[in-house]
Amino acid sequence: MTFTLDRFDLDAFVAATLAEDLGDHGDITSRATIPADARFAGVMDSREDVIVAGLPIAEAFFRTLDADVGIEILADEGARVGAGGDLMRLTGLARAMLTAERSALNTVQHLTGIATMTRRYVDAIAGTGATLLDTRKTIPGLRVLEKYATRMGGATNHRMRLDDAAMIKDNHVAVAGSVGEAVRRAVAAGIERIIVEVDRIDQIAPALDAGATHLLLDNMANDTLRDAVALVDGRVPTEASGGVRLDTIRAIAETGVDFISVGRLTQSAPAADIGLDFSPD
Structure with missing residues (x-):
């Protein structure tokens, strides 16, 4: 999906974030323990009531490492999702998913945290x-x-x-x-x-x-x-x-x-x- 913000380069952000996490030798754990052709299905969900922000950026992390990954975003940006609600479903290469997981989650957790606190102030x-x-x-x-x-x-x-x-x-x-x-x-x-x-x-x-x-x-x-x-x-x-x-x-x-x-x-x-x-x- 297309995600654009003024003065924000999504590709550069994703590349820099992954480079920071991958280091010089990449995800050595996943490469050692998981076959290259192994596939995973995954579900991203919220464990508390939240206002969603950042899912398209998370998608970009996964697509960068597996261009054929199947992704279904289940919540709109700015939507309220209750505890236990699903945010995203994925299917694709297991190694790529595990490698991108932390960068994707860090981004969504941080931005959703900001959006959730903000909504409390707006409601007040x-x-x-x-x-x-x-x-x-x-x-x-x-x-x-x-x-x-x-x-x-x-x-x-x-x-x-x-x-x-x-x-x-x-x-x-x-x-x-x-x-x-x-x-x-x-x-x-x-x-x-x-x-x-x-x-x-x-x-x-x-x-x-x-x-x-x-x-x-x-x-x-x-x-x-x-x-x-x-x-x-x-x-x-x-x-x-x-x-x-x-x-x-x-x-x-x-x-x-x-x-x-x-x-x-x-x-x-x-x-x-x-x-x-x-x-x-």
């Missing part, structure tokens, strides 16, 4: 009007995949790269001298999207007056968030950020902010409990 703010955002707090080299997984969980991607928008934070302000001056410099540079982090109410007016197009309300108490939303009065989008947890996100959403960004979606999501069982075919 349902009906409030707030939108969940991810962050750039991703594992180096995996940002495109991890942000894909948050989308499968129902979140919206925040900046993918530093050049997507300016984001003026406390260190930029410290060098520029003030929030207003930092924003003015970004405006003068011709930047259209200017996100400004503020952690005090008195920073809001200078940021807006200078040309901020989005305010990131950092680590504000809920009462302060309400005051900030009222002061902004819809002139630009507002985003709550900082220390957001599953047990606090709904109250934050109910302050009236437009967005809530959560770093732990990609920083702290546990791997999903997904297994792959084989039997002789």
